[in-house]
Amino acid sequence: MDGGAHCNRRTVEEVFRDFKGRYSGLIKALTIDVEEFYQRCDPEKENLCLYGFPSEQWDVSLPAEVVPPEIPEPALGINFARDGMQEKDWLALVAVNGDAWLLSVAFYFGARFGFDKADRKRLFDMINDLPTIFEVVTGAAKKKVTEKSSVSNHGSTKSKSNLKRVKEILLSLFSGKHSRVYADITYSLPVFV
Amino acid sequence: MDGGAHCNRRTVEEVFRDFKGRYSGLIKALTIDVEEFYQRCDPEKENLCLYGFPSEQWDVSLPAEVVPPEIPEPALGINFARDGMQEKDWLALVAVNGDAWLLSVAFYFGARFGFDKADRKRLFDMINDLPTIFEVVTGAAKKKVTEKSSVSNHGSTKSKSNLKRVKEILLSLFSGKHSRVYADITYSLPVFV
Numbered sequence: 001m002d003g004g005a006h007c008n009r010r011t012v013e014e015v016f017r018d019f020k021g022r023y024s025g026l027i028k029a030l031t032i033d034v035e036e037f038y039q040r041c042d043p044e045k046e047n048l049c050l051y052g053f054p055s056e057q058w059d060v061s062l063p064a065e066v067v068p069p070e071i072p073e074p075a076l077g078i079n080f081a082r083d084g085m086q087e088k089d090w091l092a093l094v095a096v097n098g099d100a101w102l103l104s105v106a107f108y109f110g111a112r113f114g115f116d117k118a119d120r121k122r123l124f125d126m127i128n129d130l131p132t133i134f135e136v137v138t139g140a141a142k143k144k145v146t147e148k149s150s151v152s153n154h155g156s157t158k159s160k161s162n163l164k165r166v167k168e169i170l171l172s173l174f175s176g177k178h179s180r181v182y183a184d185i186t187y188s189l190p191v192f193v
Numbered sequence: 194m195d196g197g198a199h200c201n202r203r204t205v206e207e208v209f210r211d212f213k214g215r216y217s218g219l220i221k222a223l224t225i226d227v228e229e230f231y232q233r234c235d236p237e238k239e240n241l242c243l244y245g246f247p248s249e250q251w252d253v254s255l256p257a258e259v260v261p262p263e264i265p266e267p268a269l270g271i272n273f274a275r276d277g278m279q280e281k282d283w284l285a286l287v288a289v290n291g292d293a294w295l296l297s298v299a300f301y302f303g304a305r306f307g308f309d310k311a312d313r314k315r316l317f318d319m320i321n322d323l324p325t326i327f328e329v330v331t332g333a334a335k336k337k338v339t340e341k342s343s344v345s346n347h348g349s350t351k352s353k354s355n356l357k358r359v360k361e362i363l364l365s366l367f368s369g370k371h372s373r374v375y376a377d378i379t380y381s382l383p384v385f386v
Contacts, residue, residue, distance in 0.1 A: 047260055067240055067270025068286070072293045077260025093261070100265045100301040104293035111289040111327050124317045134304050 010113045016126045019106045022052035023133065026098040029058035030091055030137045038087070041079035048079040050094060052102065072104040088138075095137040103127070203306045209319045212299045215245035216326065219291040222251035223284055223330045231280070234272035241272040243287060245295065265297040281331075288330040296320070 029037045029050060040060040041048060051059045051074060063073050075097035082090050106127065110120055131139070222230045222243060233253040234241060244252045244267060256266050268290035275283050299320065303313055324332070 063269075068268045068274050068290065069270075072268065072290065072297070073266075075261045075265065076256075077262075081261050096301060096304040097261065097265065099304060100297035103300050104265070104297040107296050108289060108293040111292060111325060117321055120321055121318070124321070125314070128310055128313055128317070132304060 010109070012110075012115065012119050012123045012126070015106055015109045015113065015115075015123055018054045018109065019102055019127060020130075021054035021056045022102055022105065023130065024056040025052035025058040026050065026095075026102070026133050027136055028056070029060075030095055030098070030133065033058070034091065038082070041082050043079050043083050045079055047077040049074045049076055050078055050098060052098065072101065072108050074098065074101040092134060092138050095132075095134040099132045099134055102133075203302070205303075205308065205312050205316045205319070208299055208302045208306065208308075208316055211247045211302065212295055212320060213323070214247035214249045215295055215298065216323065217249040218245035218251040219243065219288075219295070219326050220329055221249070222253075223288055223291070223326065226251070227284065231275070234275050236272050236276050238272055240270040242267045242269055243271055243291060245291065265294065265301050267291065267294040285327060285331050288325075288327040292325045292327055295326075 029052070037050070037058075037060065041050075046062055048060050049063050051061060053059070060079075063076055064070070075094070078094050078097065081093060084090075085093070106123060107115075107120065110123055115123065222245070230243070230251070230253065234243075239255055241253050242256050244254060246252070253272075256269055257263070268287070271287050271290065274286060277283075278286070299316060300308075300313065303316055308316065
């Protein structure tokens with residue numbers, strides 16, 4: 001829907017669909033694809049950004065060449081921070097920046113499509129019903145340490161790999177079963193504060 | 194409160210205070226100080242950004258040199274778009290980017306301060322009770338054309354200057370009397386769509 005910015009009025013549902021696609025892409029980058037993501041964020045390279053797309057894909061690339069950009073841009077230079085902090089802290093930092101970026105993109109579209117106060121409230125409530133990327137990433141990280149699953153619908157998951165666990169988290173997110181994940185991590189302070 | 198990102202837990206009210214200060218600064222730049230703002234955005238200069246500060250001040254300057262930045266950055270290169278479109282459209286574009294930026298900063302702080310779903314909802318509702326910068330700017334621009342005041346608490350304002358009128362709008366915004374401004378412009382589609 002990047003191109004959608006050129007179109008006329010869109011609905012709250014369309015903007016939320018765009019949001020959810022990008023959100024899914026960023027979560028994949030920071031959980032299932034985290035090893036590839038880490039490698040792609042080489043501090044030796046130029047300023048890199050993490051992009052999430054409506055197609056649920058993600059990419060690490062240079063910022064848009066056209067300025068001002070068509071839509072708000074994600075945090076610049078995430079790769080420069082990678083080796084200066086613990087991996088889990090760096091991932092949490094990228095996650096928080098991802099949440100902030102997705103919100104700015106969604107409400108940028110909302111403004112361009114003429115959303116009023118009620119539309120904005122409805123869009124935010126739909127977004128806020130999902131756990132933040134930060135909550136998903138730090139929740140998964142916490143579970144990696146404690147070897148405790150809060151999303152499995154069956155008993156112990158001690159033997160499950162972290163990859164399998166984050167896949168469960170993603171599955172639970174998109175099947176509406178994320179309330180326990182959410183409740184379990186919602187009060188955890190950012191690990192990098 | 195930029196430095197606040199280093200502190201521990203803050204309240205929703207503190208983050209909203211930070212938001213409102215920056216919001217006030219951006220509105221001043223795009224209304225009362227619009228002539229100075231326009232001149233500061235010289236397309237011949239490098240990539241410039243419009244910053245709003247918790248102190249209700251604004252500035253046009255180069256982006257943060259430190260990457261990744263401490264907090265989300267505003268749209269880059271707004272000055273390059275200035276002469277390529279009508280002034281009112283350019284101001285609306287800057288306004289929408291300003292709204293998106295303020296939202297990303299507020300929720301970035303929210304994440305760093307450990308806001309949960311209820312905190313985020315409360316913060317958004319406080320923010321959403323204010324008209325967006327885009328609504329204020331395009332509303333003021335529309336009134337400039339129609340010579341019609343929707344915020345004056347007394348009769349005709351035909352003789353009032355635009356400067357005096359936007360001062361009234363700002364006054365009404367921060368005295369809780371902005372409902373009529375809001376109602377008057379909330380359904381206007383972005384002028385640059």
